[in-house]
Amino acid sequence: MxxxxxxxxxxxxxxxxxxxxxxxxxxxxxxxxxxxxxxxxxxxxxxxxxxxxxxxxxxxxxxxxxxxxxxxxxxxxxxxxxxxxxxxxxxxxxxxxxxxxxxxxxxxxxxxxxxxxxxxxxxxxxxxxxxxxxxxxxxxxxxxxxxxxxxxxxxxxxxxxxxxxxxxxxxxxxxxxxxxxxxxxxxxxxxxxxxxxxxxxxxxxxxxxxxxxxxxxxxxxxxxxxxxxxxxxxxxxxxxxxxxxxxxxxxxxxxxGAKNHMLVLPDADLDVAADGAVGAAYGSAGERCMAVSVVVAVGEETADGLVARIAERARALRIGPGDDPASEMGPLITAEHRDAVEGYVTGALEQGAELVVDGAGLTVPGHEDGFFLGVSLLDRVSPDMDAYRDEIFGPVLCVVRVADYAEAIALINASRWGNGAAVFTRDGGAARRFQLEVAAGMVGVNVPIPVPVGYHSFGGWKDxxxxxxxxxxxxxxxxxxxxxxxxxxxxxxxxxxxxxxxxxxx
Known part of the structure; x- marks a missing residue:
């Protein structure tokens, strides 16, 4: 040793x-x-x-x-x-x-x-x-x-x-x-x-x-x-x-930093998309620059079905110490960071977002002084909210509802960041158009975290x-x-x- x-x-x-x-x-x-x-x-x-x-x-x-x-x-x-x-x-x-x-x-x-x-x-x-x-x-x-x-x-x-x-x-x-x-x-x-x-x-x-x-x-x-x-x-x-x-x-x-968007089109398999969103948003407590922090759902029916599926999976996540094999998500890095992340959820509610899953106030038995925070899911988030504009770097997922693909791509490309973006769809033409039009350095097609393998390079655009x-x-x-x-x-x-x-x- x-x-x-x-x-x-x-x-x-x-x-x-x-x-x-x-x-x-x-x-x-x-x-x-x-x-x-x-x-x-x-x-x-x-x-x-x-x-x-x-x-x-x-x-x-x-x-x-x-x-x-x-x-x-x-x-x-x-x-x-x-x-x-x-x-x-x-x-x-x-x-x-x-x-x-x-x-x-x-x-x-x-x-x-x-x-x-x-x-x-x-x-x-x-x-x-x-x-x-x-x-x-x-x-x-x-x-x-x-x-x-x-x-x-x-x-x-x-x-x-x-x-x-x-x-x-x-x-x-x-x-x-x-x-x-x-x-x-x-x-x-x-x-x-x-x-x-x-x-x-x-x-x-x-x-x-x-x-x-x-x-x-x-x-x-x-x-x-x-x-x-x-x-x-x-x-x-x-x-x-x-x-x-x-x-x-x-x-x-x-x-x-990053504010990675995941676009879900109406033809997507919503169960696959929900699985991808939960893993990408809450894995490693959201403390990663390739975390999906915004889901952009095209159409109300798509959004309703997706939010319900994400919420069901999010509530079932097992949160606890990292050395417990049963844990699926651990604590945040410091108490100060945990409190800052929690503040974004509170601020989003004050600014008009809908809180579907609330991660505040989580206590893990036997680890009461740990820096734990549950997962949060915010629906009907708008681009003028702090939870959308800032990089939260925690287990918070925002859902933005848009009417069509054109509105979605305009929203994503208006972001100051361009690290990663993903699209979930069964349509090859739509996927091809997205990968050409989106202003991001790394793109996933039915892949929520498009981190390249070692022999391709990693990096984003813009800020x-x-x-x-x-x-x-x-x-x-x-x-x-x-x-x-x-x-x-x-x-x-x-x-x-x-x-x-x-x-x-x-």
Whole structure:
């Protein structure tokens, strides 16, 4: 068992392949959301501690990681993939303890992260260059991709393992070294990921972790030795990260928030649509950027039938601690976030929405101090309500009723976000039209959460993405490398009378 990251109940940093305690004197609480207990303390890095992590990464890059053979890098990634697979239960348990999501969700998160490690194991195919010969007499042109140097990732609380795994495996496979700043709300998964990389044989400094808050983030964004920054979080912070990092000359991909719509047409199978809506809206307590937060129902009959089916399923959901196999949904990440989500439900009622299922005031026996909130279903929501306009990031599903497809597509495309959208229909022509017309980066057809597999890229449009590159897939490789074109001209040796050593026959 690797000594990953903790000293007792204290979580420090992971630099140069070893756990190190914080020296800033500042710490933050890490709660168990199911009990409400303050379970651990996490070090909050100073600017100097961030500098130490970056210096370690830069030394590793200059010591040869950036020029290490593809064979060496991929061999280490294969070892890393095997270790992650062996330790997935341990990693999932950490996620459940600090985030609160149920065990099946935590294991699913690890599995989706493993997809990107597997993609990184095949990096040799992605880094193949191109060659054109005889573009002019005796002149060849080749294009190739090279690493950037030290890159950083700033990741959110809702996927403490998956989102880091969306970033650093590809980054290091491409020859970069990496500094990870995970969420201070659930930091243990990120430091375990780094410890397993060390166990797999990655050289010291290739993957470092600094835990911290805004002070650590600000230093990473301004550090002159950090070449690029990947970020996932809320839209206001994503916009600020993009602005600040680009002002410091860095390449940036910053994924922001979402308000994902699910359009249900009158011909759809309403039972299938209801199943999809419940899973996508309430899974992981709605704390995911690909959650369906708005169902758009075309026609009153469609809406009535769909709302009844969703309500029946929502009321039957079993809510409890994530480590209970019977639980289908766990608590929210903090008490403050739970109260904010609950406030949106109250506000929607005051603004005229109809409360079909009320999740307020839920108490889980034996976990009375946990950060639990039941699921809520709001019907007859209008676009001017706060519950529609804002990203709630909790187990609240809004239903908007529209008269026809044209009204629906106009509503969806007017949203400030464009992360994901889905349509449920039996009509191929309607589905094709939707996927072409909807203003979103990821589209599902009879699929409620259209998260792409690892070899396609993840990312939205509008206020859901700041920067030019999506994460993982081909876009991820392009983000973590830069192109170079080499034009060569060699004189024909015969012109200079060079002896090539060929056998002579007289």
């Amino acid at each position: 690797t000594d990953t990251h903790t000293i007792g109940h204290f979580i420090g940093h992971f630099i140069d392949n070893r756990a190190v305690p914080g020296t800033s004197g500042r710490t933050g609480p890490v709660f168990d959301p199911a009990t409400g207990a303050r379970a651990r303390e996490v070090a909050l890095a100073s600017a100097g501690e961030v500098d130490a992590a970056v210096a370690s990464a830069l030394a590793a890059y200059r010591a040869g990681w950036g020029t290490a053979s593809l064979a060496r890098r991929t061999a280490l990634l294969f070892r890393y993939r095997a270790l992650l697979d062996e330790r997935r239960d341990e990693l999932a348990a950490l996620i459940t303890t600090e985030h609160g999501k149920v065990r099946s969700d935590a294991l699913g998160e690890v599995a989706r992260g493993l997809e990107i490690v597997e993609l990184a194991c095949g990096i040799a195919e992605k880094l193949k260059g191109q060659l054109s010969t005889e573009v002019s007499t005796g002149v060849d042109v080749a294009s190739l991709r090279q690493p950037l140097g030290v890159v950083a990732g700033i990741t959110p609380f809702n996927f403490p393992a998956m989102v880091p795994l969306w970033m650093f495996p590809l980054a290091v496979a491409c020859g970069n070294t990496f500094v990870l700043k995970p969420s201070e709300k659930d930091p243990s998964a990120g430091t375990l990921l780094a410890a397993l990389a060390a166990e797999a044989g990655f050289p010291p400094g290739v993957l470092n972790v600094v835990n911290g808050d805004r002070e650590a983030v600000d230093r990473l964004l301004a550090h002159p030795d950090v070449a690029a920054v990947s970020f996932v979080g809320s839209t206001p912070v994503a916009a600020a990260v993009h602005r600040t990092a680009t002002e410091h000359g860095k390449r940036v991909q910053a994924l922001g 859901s993405l700041f920067g030019d590159h999506h994460v993982y897939g081909d876009d991820g490789v392009r983000f973590y490398t830069r192109g170079k074109v080499v034009t060569t001209r060699w004189p024909d040796p015969a012109d200079g009378g060079v002896d090539l050593g060929f056998p002579q026959h007289r």
